Amino acid sequence: MRKLYIVKHQRDFDNLIKNGKKQKNKSFIIYYESNNLPYDRFGISVGKKLGNAVYRNKYKRKIRSILDSYKKLYINNKDYIIILRGSAKDKNYQELKEELLTLMNVIRKEIKDEKKK
Numbered sequence: 001m002r003k004l005y006i007v008k009h010q011r012d013f014d015n016l017i018k019n020g021k022k023q024k025n026k027s028f029i030i031y032y033e034s035n036n037l038p039y040d041r042f043g044i045s046v047g048k049k050l051g052n053a054v055y056r057n058k059y060k061r062k063i064r065s066i067l068d069s070y071k072k073l074y075i076n077n078k079d080y081i082i083i084l085r086g087s088a089k090d091k092n093y094q095e096l097k098e099e100l101l102t103l104m105n106v107i108r109k110e111i112k113d114e115k116k117k
Contacts, residue, residue: 007043
């Protein structure tokens with residue numbers, strides 16, 4: 001994932017969480033909102049309660065890998081904040097992938113419905 005496609009600043013995270021729409025499942029919470037850019041941006045957060053830095057970075061890499069593999073499905077000029085929940089701690093890559101893609105598809109359908117209105 002190129003640095004261009006990453007939500008980096010704390011003010012962007014705070015603004016998205018405060019004003020964005022939210023979808024969640026057992027493993028993830030995703031906040032999303034429109035941006036004025038011709039591409040999507042993603043921010044990934046794994047809390048300190050879930051493990052040490054090695055663990056958190058490992059799961060961030062897994063999530064980035066999933067997003068890179070399926071990024072063509074989500075071209076809709078949005079910012080996303082993906083927060084890993086505690087129940088994802090014991091899941092393998094394949095289970096995380098299925099849950100994240102399912103949740104992203106729910107969001108994609110919701111965005112399409114909004115555009116129709």
